[in-house]
Amino acid sequence: MRDRVIFCGQLVFTALVAAFLIVPAILSMLAGITANYFRGIGSGLTLQWVVAVWDLYAETIARSLLIAIATLAATLVVGVPAAYALNVRGGRLARTVEEVITLPLAIPGLAIALALLLTYNGFGDFRRSWLFILTGHVVFTLPFMVRSVMAVLSGIDVKTLDESAASLGAGPWRRFRDVIVPNARPGILAGSLAVVTLSLGEFNLTWMLHTPLTKTLPVGLADSYASMRLEVASAYTLVFFLMIIPLLVAMQLLADRPGTPERS
Amino acid sequence: MSFFAKPVPTFAGHARGLSHRSFLRLCLLPLAVVAAAFFLLPMVKLVIVGASGETGLSAYAAIVTQPRYRATLINTVLLAAATTAASLAIATIAGLFLQRHRFPGRALLVAMLTFPLAFPGVVVGFMIILLAGRQGLVGELTSRLIGEKLVFAYSIQGLFLGYLYFSIPRVILTIMAAIEKLDPALEEAARALGAGPWAVHRDVILPALVPAFVASGAIAFATAMGAFGTAFTLATNIDVLPMVIYTEFTLSANIAMAAALSVGLGLVAWAMLALSRSLTGGTIAAAG
Numbered sequence: 001m002r003d004r005v006i007f008c009g010q011l012v013f014t015a016l017v018a019a020f021l022i023v024p025a026i027l028s029m030l031a032g033i034t035a036n037y038f039r040g041i042g043s044g045l046t047l048q049w050v051v052a053v054w055d056l057y058a059e060t061i062a063r064s065l066l067i068a069i070a071t072l073a074a075t076l077v078v079g080v081p082a083a084y085a086l087n088v089r090g091g092r093l094a095r096t097v098e099e100v101i102t103l104p105l106a107i108p109g110l111a112i113a114l115a116l117l118l119t120y121n122g123f124g125d126f127r128r129s130w131l132f133i134l135t136g137h138v139v140f141t142l143p144f145m146v147r148s149v150m151a152v153l154s155g156i157d158v159k160t161l162d163e164s165a166a167s168l169g170a171g172p173w174r175r176f177r178d179v180i181v182p183n184a185r186p187g188i189l190a191g192s193l194a195v196v197t198l199s200l201g202e203f204n205l206t207w208m209l210h211t212p213l214t215k216t217l218p219v220g221l222a223d224s225y226a227s228m229r230l231e232v233a234s235a236y237t238l239v240f241f242l243m244i245i246p247l248l249v250a251m252q253l254l255a256d257r258p259g260t261p262e263r264s
Numbered sequence: 265m266s267f268f269a270k271p272v273p274t275f276a277g278h279a280r281g282l283s284h285r286s287f288l289r290l291c292l293l294p295l296a297v298v299a300a301a302f303f304l305l306p307m308v309k310l311v312i313v314g315a316s317g318e319t320g321l322s323a324y325a326a327i328v329t330q331p332r333y334r335a336t337l338i339n340t341v342l343l344a345a346a347t348t349a350a351s352l353a354i355a356t357i358a359g360l361f362l363q364r365h366r367f368p369g370r371a372l373l374v375a376m377l378t379f380p381l382a383f384p385g386v387v388v389g390f391m392i393i394l395l396a397g398r399q400g401l402v403g404e405l406t407s408r409l410i411g412e413k414l415v416f417a418y419s420i421q422g423l424f425l426g427y428l429y430f431s432i433p434r435v436i437l438t439i440m441a442a443i444e445k446l447d448p449a450l451e452e453a454a455r456a457l458g459a460g461p462w463a464v465h466r467d468v469i470l471p472a473l474v475p476a477f478v479a480s481g482a483i484a485f486a487t488a489m490g491a492f493g494t495a496f497t498l499a500t501n502i503d504v505l506p507m508v509i510y511t512e513f514t515l516s517a518n519i520a521m522a523a524a525l526s527v528g529l530g531l532v533a534w535a536m537l538a539l540s541r542s543l544t545g546g547t548i549a550a551a552g
Contacts, residue, residue, distance in 0.1 A: 010361035017358050018376040021429065024391035025380070027401060031394070038399060078298050081291035088288060097292070101299055106534040107307075108490025110506050111526035114513065115306035118313050118523065135302045142298070172287035201384035203493040204506075208513075218493075222386045225497050230399055237390060244382055 029241065031234035038230075049235035053224075057236060060220035061243075067130060067216060068199040071137040075195050078138070079145035080188060084180050086146070087153040088162070098150070102143045109204030112139060117208060130214045136205040141198050145191035152187030153180075190254055197247045201240075217243075314527050317520025326521070327528045333508070337528075340505040344488035346424060348481045351431035352439075355480070356473070359439040374440075381433040385426075385493020392417050392426045392498060420502050426494040431484040438483075442476030443469075475544040482540030486533040505529050 032050065036043040086094040104112055116136055120127055161183065165175040181188070203218040210219050217240060224233040282290070315321045327333050362374055380388070396402045397417040406414040416422050446469065454468045492506040505525060513522035 007365065010357065011367075014358040014361050014373060014377075017354055017432065018373050020395075021380050021432065022376045023401065024394045027394045028390065074298075078294040082295035085288040085291035097295070100304070101295065103534065104303060106486060106537045107530040108492070108506060108526075108533055110490065110492050110509055111310065111530045112303070112306070114509070114522060114526050115310035116302065118519070119306040119309045138298060139303050142295075146295075166284075172282050172284055176287070176291075197382050201382055201387070203384045203386045204490070207492070207496070208510075218384050218386055221384075221390070222493070222497060225386065225390050225393070226499070233390065234394075237387060240387065248379070248382055 025241070028234045028237045031231055032238035033235070034231065036231070037234070049231045050239065052232050053236045053239055056228075056232070057217075057220045057224070060215045060217050061239065063130060063214065064200055064217035067134055067137060068196045070134050071141055071199040072192055072195050074134070074138045075142050075145040076188070076192070079142055079191065080149055080181065080184065081176065083146045083149035083153060083187075084158070084176060084184070087150055087158055098146070101146060104139050105143055109136075109140065109202070110208065112136065113205040113208035116205075128211050128213070133206055133209045133214060133216065136209050137199045137202055140202060140205060141195040144194040144198065145188075148191030148194065149184050149187040152184050156183055158183075186254070186257075190251070193247055193251045193254065197244055197251070200244055200247075310523050311527055313520055314524035315520070317518070317524070323520055323524040324528065327525060332503075333525065336503040336505055336508050339503055340489055341532075343420070343424060343427065343504060344485045347427040347431050347488045348484045350424075350428055351435045351484050352477055352481055354428075354432060355436040355439045356470075356477075359436055359443055360469070363440055363443040377436050378433045380429060381437075383430060385430065385491050385495075386497045387493075388426050388430045389494040389497025391429060392422050392494070396422055396425065418498055422498055423495060423502060423504070426498060427488045427491060430491070430494070431488065434487070435480040435484055438480035439473065439476050442473050446472055478540045479544050482536045486536045489533050489536075490529060 030041060031037045033045050033047065034041055034043060035046045035048075082097075086097060113136060116132070116139075117127075120132065126132055158180065161179050162175055165179045170178070201218055202216075203222065206216050206219055207222065210216065215223070221233075221236055221240065224236050228236075314323055317323050319326065322329075327337060358377065362370060362377075380391075383391070394400055395417070396415060398415055400415065400417060403413040403415050406412060417425075450468050450472070451464055454464045459467065490506060491504075492510065495502070495504050495507045496510070506529070509522050509525045509529065512518045512525065
C-alpha cells in the first residue's frame with residue numbers, strides 16, 4: 001500500500017515536470033494553426049499564419065539552412081582530419097589542443113561574439129556578410145564534431161589499421177580517406193547531426209553578429225516574438241520545430257543503435 | 265615543443281609522397297588556423313579591450329567594486345545556483361522513478377522530458393510567455409479559477425522558470441545515465457542489513473550519484489550564467505550579466521566595460537566547468 005502511494009506520487013511528479021516542458025510546445029504548435037488564439041481553437045484551424053511567416057521570413061529560413069550546411073562543411077573539413085591527428089599523436093599536445101577548442105562550450109556565446117566583433121569590425125565587407133556569422137557557428141560547433149569523431153576513433157585500433165594499410169603501400173592521404181574516414185563514420189554522422197541542429201538554433205552569437213541583411217531563423221524568431229501577433233510568432237516557431245525534430249529523431253535513433261559509442 | 269620532439273612511428277610506404285608526420289601536421293593545420301583566427305585572437309582582443317576604457321585595468325575590478333555590477337553579478341550567480349539546485353532535485357526524483365519502474369508510457373515520458381534539449385534560448389523564452397505571459401495558460405486558468413489573472417513571465421520567476429526549462433532535459437539525461445550504472449548489489453546489501461528505503465537512498469544511492477550531480481550541476485550553472493536568449497525574449501528588466509553586457513555594448517556604447525564584463529562572465533563559467541571536471545575527472549561541457 002505504501003509502495004503504491006509512493007509510486008503514484010512519483011508518477012504524478014514526473015508527469016507534471018513533463019507537462020511543464022511539453023504543454024507550452026504544444027500550445028505554440030496549436031497557436032500557429034489557430035485562426036484566433038485569443039478565442040481559442042474553436043475559431044478554426046488555418047494555414048494563413050504559416051503563409052504569413054513564409055512571406056515575411058522565408059529569407060531567414062533559407063539563410064539559416066545555408067549557414068547550417070556551410071558550418072557542417074567547414075566542421076567536416078577542419079574537424080575530422082584534426083580528430084584523426086589528435087588521436088594518433090595523443091599525449092599532452094593533443095590534450096591541450098582539445099582543451100582549447102572545447103573552450104567555446106564553456107565561454108558564453110555573447111562573449112565570443114563580442115570578441116569577434118571587436119576583432120573584425122574593421123573588415124567591413126566580411127563583417128556585413130553571412131560569412132561572419134558562419135565563423136561564429138564554426139567556432140561554437142567545431143568541438144562537437146571533433147569530440148564525436150575522437151570518441152569513435154578511441155574505440156577502434158586506429159594504429160593497427162593505419163599500419164596495415166601502410167604496409168600495403170597506401171600513402172597517408174589514401175589511408176585517411178579509405179581507412180580512417182569509413183571507420184569513423186558513426187562519429188562523423190553523430191557530429192554532423194549535432195552541428196546542423198546547433199547551427200540552426202544558434203542565437204546568442206548570431207544576435208550580436210547579424211546585420212539587418214543577414215538575419216537567420218532564430219534572429220527572426222526573436223524579432224517576431226517582440227513585434228508580431230502571437231499566431232505569427234507561433235507559426236514561425238512551428239516551422240522551426242518542423243526543421244529540427246527530424247534531426248533530433250535521427251540523433252536518438254543513432255544513439256540507440258548498438259555499436260555506437262556513448263557520447264558524453 | 266613536444267610536438268616536434270615526439271618520436272613518430274615510421275611507416276613503410278611513406279618514402280614516396282608525404283611522410284606520415286607531415287600529413288598529421290597538415291591534418292591539424294586547418295584547425296590551428298580557425299582556432300587562432302576566430303577564437304584565440306578575438307579572445308586576446310577582448311581581454312585587451314576590457315582594459316582599454318577610461319579606468320584601464322580597474323574595469324575588471326569594477327565587476328565586484330561597482331554596486332550596480334556587483335548586484336548584477338550576485339543576481340546572476342543566485343539565479344544560476346537556484347536553477348542548478350532545482351534542476352538537480354527535479355531530475356533526481358524523476359530520474360530515479362523512470363529508471364526504477366517499467367510501465368506503459370514510460371518511453372513517452374522520457375521523450376517528453378528530453379525533447380526541449382535542442383531549443384534555443386529565444387524559443388524557451390517564448391514557451392514561458394505561452395505559459396505565464398499576458399495571453400498565457402496560467403493567466404487563463406487563474407482568471408477562471410480565482411478571478412485574478414496571474415502573469416509572471418516577465419519577472420524573475422519567469423526567468424527562473426525559463427532557465428529551469430532548458431536545464432531539466434540536460435541534467436536529467438546525465439542523472440538517468442548515472443542511475444543506470446549504479447550497482448544494484450549495493451542496495452540489496454544495504455536492504456539485507458536492515459536499511460529502510462529512506463536510509464538506502466540517503467546512504468547508498470545519493471552518495472553514488474554525487475559525481476553525476478557535480479558534472480551536470482556545473483553544466484547547468486555555467487549555461488544559466490551565460491544564457492542570453494531567454495532573458496532577451498522575456499525582455500525582463502532584471503539585471504542578469506548577459507543582459508547588462510548587451511545593453512552596455514549596444515545602448516551605452518560602453519565597449520570596454522562590456523568586454524571586461526564578458527571576460528568576467530567567461531571566467532566564472534569556465535572555472536565552474538574546470539572545477540567540476542577536476543572533481544569528477546570526466547570531460548564535460550556546456551552548450552546553448
